[in-house]
Amino acid sequence: MFRQASRLLARTTTSRRSRAFSSDVPATPAQDSNFIESWTKVIPNLDPPKTPSSFMAPRPATPPSIPSKLTVNFVLPYASELSGKEVDMVIVPATTGQMGVLPGHVPTIAELKPGILSVHEGNDVTKYFLSSGFALIHANSVADIIAVEAVPVDHLDPALVQKGLADFTQKLSSASTDLEKAEAQIGVDVHSAMNSAITG
Amino acid sequence: MAMAALRREGSRFAPLLSPRPITAVRSSPLAPSHEDEGPIGVRYISTQVVRNRMKSVKNIQKITKAMKMVAASKLRAIQTKTENSRGLWQPFTALLGDLPSADVKKNVVISKGLHKLNSGPEKETKYVILGEKAKAQLIRDSKKDIELIMTELQKNPLNYTQVSVLADEILKNVEYDALRIVFNKFQSVVSFVPTVSTVLSPEIVEREAESGGKLGDLDSYEVEGGETKGEILQNLAEFQFSCVMFNALLENACSEQGARMSAMDSSSRNAGDMLDRLTLTYNRTRQASITTELIEIISGASALEG
Numbered sequence: 001m002f003r004q005a006s007r008l009l010a011r012t013t014t015s016r017r018s019r020a021f022s023s024d025v026p027a028t029p030a031q032d033s034n035f036i037e038s039w040t041k042v043i044p045n046l047d048p049p050k051t052p053s054s055f056m057a058p059r060p061a062t063p064p065s066i067p068s069k070l071t072v073n074f075v076l077p078y079a080s081e082l083s084g085k086e087v088d089m090v091i092v093p094a095t096t097g098q099m100g101v102l103p104g105h106v107p108t109i110a111e112l113k114p115g116i117l118s119v120h121e122g123n124d125v126t127k128y129f130l131s132s133g134f135a136l137i138h139a140n141s142v143a144d145i146i147a148v149e150a151v152p153v154d155h156l157d158p159a160l161v162q163k164g165l166a167d168f169t170q171k172l173s174s175a176s177t178d179l180e181k182a183e184a185q186i187g188v189d190v191h192s193a194m195n196s197a198i199t200g
Numbered sequence: 201m202a203m204a205a206l207r208r209e210g211s212r213f214a215p216l217l218s219p220r221p222i223t224a225v226r227s228s229p230l231a232p233s234h235e236d237e238g239p240i241g242v243r244y245i246s247t248q249v250v251r252n253r254m255k256s257v258k259n260i261q262k263i264t265k266a267m268k269m270v271a272a273s274k275l276r277a278i279q280t281k282t283e284n285s286r287g288l289w290q291p292f293t294a295l296l297g298d299l300p301s302a303d304v305k306k307n308v309v310i311s312k313g314l315h316k317l318n319s320g321p322e323k324e325t326k327y328v329i330l331g332e333k334a335k336a337q338l339i340r341d342s343k344k345d346i347e348l349i350m351t352e353l354q355k356n357p358l359n360y361t362q363v364s365v366l367a368d369e370i371l372k373n374v375e376y377d378a379l380r381i382v383f384n385k386f387q388s389v390v391s392f393v394p395t396v397s398t399v400l401s402p403e404i405v406e407r408e409a410e411s412g413g414k415l416g417d418l419d420s421y422e423v424e425g426g427e428t429k430g431e432i433l434q435n436l437a438e439f440q441f442s443c444v445m446f447n448a449l450l451e452n453a454c455s456e457q458g459a460r461m462s463a464m465d466s467s468s469r470n471a472g473d474m475l476d477r478l479t480l481t482y483n484r485t486r487q488a489s490i491t492t493e494l495i496e497i498i499s500g501a502s503a504l505e506g
């Protein structure tokens with residue numbers, strides 16, 4: 001008898017929870033309805049699966065005038081370093097060089113090379129060393145920086161960086177196949193970037 | 201409901217007061233006879249059998265409790281990872297939009313099983329399967345549609361390097377227009393939602409951008425670096441794929457551990473209930489046999505006296 005009661009309770013709590021979620025979800029846009037239609041044609045008995053846009057808060061629209069602050073989302077595979085932080089400027093290490101991003105920047109997709117990302121907020125500057133990724137800057141002054149690995153610059157150990165640089169330069173000179181050369185070249189690039197990050 | 205069951209079982213043991221229970225009880229250590237027939241044709245159970253049953257149910261309960269603890273600890277470890285990785289796919293969806301219904305010729309579906317997507321004519325769908333369970337399910341009817349099968353993913357804890365190698369393998373071996381990743385998104389320990397994530401190949405992205413609609417303003421984005429826009433878009437698509445895969449695998453693992461935990465939990469609760477009922481049965485049997493012994497002794501004594 002008590003088991004049934006607990007089962008009933010669990011059922012109501014989950015249904016309450018799912019109702020709470022459905023109130024958070026923004027209205028599904030037009031193209032998703034195509035998907036839902038074609039799904040119900042093929043498999044009418046099951047609910048259609050959700051898609052990622054139903055789990056994401058909608059992004060703000062492009063404001064008519066340039067906003068004063070840039071919103072930065074800096075994400076890594078294992079953590080979101082900064083999410084929705086309002087800053088004055090960020091400098092990203094794009095493959096074409098250090099690129100400064102201010103609010104109202106032209107929408108851009110930039111591929112990043114290993115280097116320093118610096119976040120300027122008033123008078124504070126936080127520096128991270130990134131190992132490549134992408135920076136997406138949207139028209140509504142939201143910048144998404146996605147990197148594979150990032151560490152604050154003071155976590156880098158100069159001795160290990162020097163050693164790594166020496167190792168990889170040696171590997172590069174002794175590399176035979178293209179694959180080995182490519183790997184060694186990447187190692188050299190990353191380590192020399194780290195070197196200039198610590199010293200510069 | 202439990203009371204009704206007990207009452208039912210109580211009525212089963214009423215005929216224990218029939219003549220031969222002592223022999224049944226005494227002979228039980230040597231010859232466990234489960235069901236003896238009394239003179240009226242009613243049946244009763246010896247305590248030995250009940251004791252054995254209790255022992256085995258208790259063992260099962262211990263095992264399922266241990267499995268639940270293991271699943272709970274794994275869940276805790278992987279849940280923090282999953283929640284941290286949730287920010288990973290959001291920038292891509294914000295940029296490239298989410299087009300589950302993009303009309304493409306070649307669909308490649310990646311899944312850990314339990315889902316089967318059908319599409320209309322002219323569209324070929326290929327499957328990339330991760331995990332043994334999915335393989336068993338899909339290999340029976342869609343054998344010719346399976347491109348790649350990858351197993352033994354849960355040996356080492358998931359990290360991004362592993363997933364990027366996996367993504368690399370898939371991208372190398374499979375030609376695709378759209379990759380659809382099907383997984384269970386973890387919402388809470390008792391609820392998982394099946395979700396489909398779509399990654400489009402660069403050509404389709406170009407096509408959709410030109411035709412307007414959701415990706416219409418992709419063209420307004422300046423592309424920095426690299427030689428051509430196409431190259432950057434390709435890198436972006438590959439990066440997007442590995443990020444989305446990473447999140448999908450983590451969510452799937454979380455959902456699996458959550459399901460396991462709740463299954464083990466209900467199973468150990470079940471075993472606990474069974475154990476309670478068996479204990480009552482055992483006590484009844486024991487008390488009934490003691491009562492009949494007493495009755496026999498007393499009636500024997502009173503026969504001697506009077």
